[in-house]
Amino acid sequence: xxxxxxxxxxxxxxxxxxxxxxxxxxxxxxxxxxxxxxxxxxxxxxxxxxxxxxxxxxxxxxxxxxxxxxxxxxxxxxxxxxxxxxxxxxxxxxxxxxxxxxxxxxxxxxxxxxxxxxxxxxxxxxxxxxxxxxxxxxxxxxxxxxxxxxxxxxxxxxxxxxxxxxxxxxxxxxxxxxxxxxxxxxxxxxxxxxxxxxxxxxxxxxxxxxxxxxxxxxxxxxxxxxxxxxxxxxxxxxxxxxxxxxxxxxxxxxxxxxxxxxxxxxxxxxxxxxxxxxxxxxxxxxxxxxxxxxxxxxxxxxxxxxxxxxxxxxxxxxxxxxxxxxxxxxxxxxxxxxxxxxxxxxxxxxxxxxxxxxxxxxxxxxxxxxxxxxxxxxxxxxxxxxxxxxxxxxxxxxxxxxxxxxxxxxxxxxxxxxxxxxxxxxxxxxxxxxxxxxxxxxxxxxxxxxxxxxxxxxxxxxxxxxxxxxxxxxxxxxxxxxxxxxxxxxxxxxxxxxxxxxxxxxxxxxxxxxxxxxxxxxxxxxxxxxxxxxxxxxxxxxxxxxxxxxxx
Amino acid sequence: xxxxxxxxxxxxxxxxxxxxxxxxxxxxxxxxxxxxxxxxxxxxxxxxxxxxxxxxxxxxxxxxxxxxxxxxxxxxxxxxxxxxxxxxxxxxxxxxxx
Numbered sequence: 143x144x145x146x147x148x149x150x151x152x153x154x155x156x157x158x159x160x161x162x163x164x165x166x167x168x169x170x171x172x173x174x175x176x177x178x179x180x181x182x183x184x185x186x187x188x189x190x191x192x193x194x195x196x197x198x199x200x201x202x203x204x205x206x207x208x209x210x211x212x213x214x215x216x217x218x219x220x221x222x223x224x225x226x227x228x229x230x231x232x233x234x235x236x237x238x239x240x241x242x243x244x245x246x247x248x249x250x251x252x253x254x255x256x257x258x259x260x261x262x263x264x265x266x267x268x269x270x271x272x273x274x275x276x277x278x279x280x281x282x283x284x285x286x287x288x289x290x291x292x293x294x295x296x297x298x299x300x301x302x303x304x305x306x307x308x309x310x311x312x313x314x315x316x317x318x319x320x321x322x323x324x325x326x327x328x329x330x331x332x333x334x335x336x337x338x339x340x341x342x343x344x345x346x347x348x349x350x351x352x353x354x355x356x357x358x359x360x361x362x363x364x365x366x367x368x369x370x371x372x373x374x375x376x377x378x379x380x381x382x383x384x385x386x387x388x389x390x391x392x393x394x395x396x397x398x399x400x401x402x403x404x405x406x407x408x409x410x411x412x413x414x415x416x417x418x419x420x421x422x423x424x425x426x427x428x429x430x431x432x433x434x435x436x437x438x439x440x441x442x443x444x445x446x447x448x449x450x451x452x453x454x455x456x457x458x459x460x461x462x463x464x465x466x467x468x469x470x471x472x473x474x475x476x477x478x479x480x481x482x483x484x485x486x487x488x489x490x491x492x493x494x495x496x497x498x499x500x501x502x503x504x505x506x507x508x509x510x511x512x513x514x515x516x517x518x519x520x521x522x523x524x525x526x527x528x529x530x531x532x533x534x535x536x537x538x539x540x541x542x543x544x545x546x547x548x549x550x551x552x553x554x555x556x557x558x559x560x561x562x563x564x565x566x567x568x569x570x571x572x573x574x575x576x577x578x579x580x581x582x583x584x585x586x587x588x589x590x591x592x593x594x595x596x597x598x599x600x601x602x603x604x605x606x607x608x609x610x611x612x613x614x615x616x617x618x619x620x621x622x623x624x625x626x627x628x629x630x631x632x633x634x635x636x637x638x639x640x641x642x643x644x645x646x647x648x649x650x651x652x653x654x655x656x657x658x659x660x661x662x663x664x665x666x667x668x669x670x671x672x673x674x675x676x677x678x679x680x681x682x683x684x685x686x687x688x689x690x691x692x693x694x
Numbered sequence: 695x696x697x698x699x700x701x702x703x704x705x706x707x708x709x710x711x712x713x714x715x716x717x718x719x720x721x722x723x724x725x726x727x728x729x730x731x732x733x734x735x736x737x738x739x740x741x742x743x744x745x746x747x748x749x750x751x752x753x754x755x756x757x758x759x760x761x762x763x764x765x766x767x768x769x770x771x772x773x774x775x776x777x778x779x780x781x782x783x784x785x786x787x788x789x790x791x792x
Binding site for chain 1: 712720725729732736738740744746750754762784
């Protein structure tokens with residue numbers, strides 16, 4: 143595009159990195175939060191502050207629970223009504239029952255699939271979901287919001303933009319832009335090894351911002367690359383549904399062959415059938431794993447073709463001690479006999495499952511969990527310093543020429559850096575302040591998040607007028623003060639409303655809540671120090687730096 | 695940077711080629727690679743997974759290519775034309791599979 147290869151890739155780095163960088167901030171920040179999603183869930187749902195539980199008895203607890211889940215989620219049903227050629231019957235029949243848990247879950251996610259008849263999509267299924275207490279099977283209140291796994295985690299990959307899965311597409315494109323920014327970043331910086339050891343905090347702010355951008359980019363380069371790539375890989379079926387869309391006969395032939403080979407029918411028989419004891423099948427599965435020298439707990443259990451004579455039960459070992467998820471063992475529902483064991487994955491599928499499992503990290507390894515969290519935060523710093531460098535490099539020229547570019551970039555950078563952190567803390571505070579009995583308490587919490595973020599956007603836009611004189615926006619310091627205040631308030635409110643103060647959780651060794659509280663206090667401390675320094679330098683920052691290093 | 699020498703339309707066309715053209719190209723790649731690998735005898739999941747995994751790297755390369763291609767016309771020709779050709783070839787190959 144430009145005079146040479148390097149300049150063309152520099153353009154790609156600057157502009158794709160800038161425009162999609164705001165999305166990447168959301169993806170990496172909430173991805174980092176999702177590393178501790180189960181712990182944030184415990185913090186935000188005080189009634190679930192109990193020890194992790196294994197998969198409960200199917201025969202005594204899950205069977206009754208599933209039998210009561212007869213209605214798919216209203217919004218899923220409404221969406222399905224738009225893609226059927228004949229009106230949906232008032233009562234859909236359940237086609238599969240599923241329960242999922244991990245070594246960090248005191249509660250159990252259950253969901254029921256309902257086949258959508260006369261749909262324009264193949265194998266169209268909609269779901270009912272319910273989180274239950276596995277000790278007695280009672281359902282958690284629907285208005286409760288699991289902030290970690292129910293709000294931060296979907297934000298990480300879908301931005302909560304559900305219309306035509308547009309959020310998934312934006313995040314997927316951003317992941318590709320991240321990879322392109324890494325490739326072009328390496329091409330731009332030929333002295334990459336030296337930059338690894340270069341940080342000059344005492345020099346001018348433009349130079350030290352660039353140093354930090356390069357340092358964080360290089361030090362975690364494999365992390366940035368692998369997590370963006372594996373993230374896109376998880377949803378590659380959404381992005382490139384090539385085989386399903388173009389080669390349906392091949393897919394059907396494969397499904398037919400697989401069903402013949404495994405004895406697991408692809409379609410329900412249509413004849414009524416009974417279900418033998420699933421607990422007995424679980425016992426067989428556990429004995430089978432123990433016999434293979436890998437005893438373990440059940441992670442995922444499903445009953446397929448519910449109520450039909452060819453119903454089958456699939457039992458999967460959990461992934462506590464492995465990266466990729468395990469092969470399933472399948473039983474005939476009517477007799478409880480083993481029908482089929484999934485063969486070990488081939489080499490390609492093993493690599494695929496490893497990359498996906500690495501990204502989703504359901505294994506038990508706290509050192510790695512922390513390293514992945516730190517990797518995510520380093521990615522955020524790399525992206526944020528990219529924004530700051532963009533503004534610092536251009537603000538003097540833009541101010542002189544009366545152009546608003548760096549002003550709006552600065553406002554959006556404030557919003558996606560300090561604003562996003564503050565809005566996240568605000569929803570934690572809202573979670574503790576809103577009355578327990580409030581109807582639609584989940585919606586109130588979500589609204590608190592979006593409302594706070596919008597206010598912080600407006601604040602950042604208002605304060606960015608300082609950029610017209612090439613001065614630093616006061617929004618950075620002010621929003622950092624807000625972060626400090628909210629991060630201090632959240633653990634105090636947790637102690638006040640639940641009684642689980644740090645003295646209690648630490649002495650009990652209850653790390654999910656103690657850990658979140660400690661991280662909040664650490665955030666408050668860092669924000670306090672940062673806000674003071676920002677305030678000091680904002681007031682003395684009247685001399686914009688003119689010197690420009692060679693970079694875009 | 696020498697953006698001043700390039701029109702806004704040229705840059706917009708590069709961006710669309712990088713995002714959409716690369717998508718068309720990658721779609722074609724995944725179609726042809728899936729059908730080709732299955733024809734070569736790979737197991738269904740092995741073949742389709744390999745095609746999708748490589749597809750992500752192909753998209754990344756195509757995105758970079760859209761910006762470094764010497765001429766815009768050639769960039770579009772390779773990305774959209776190549777994508778369409780590979781899609782057709784993949785579909786044609788897949789017909790003999792089922």
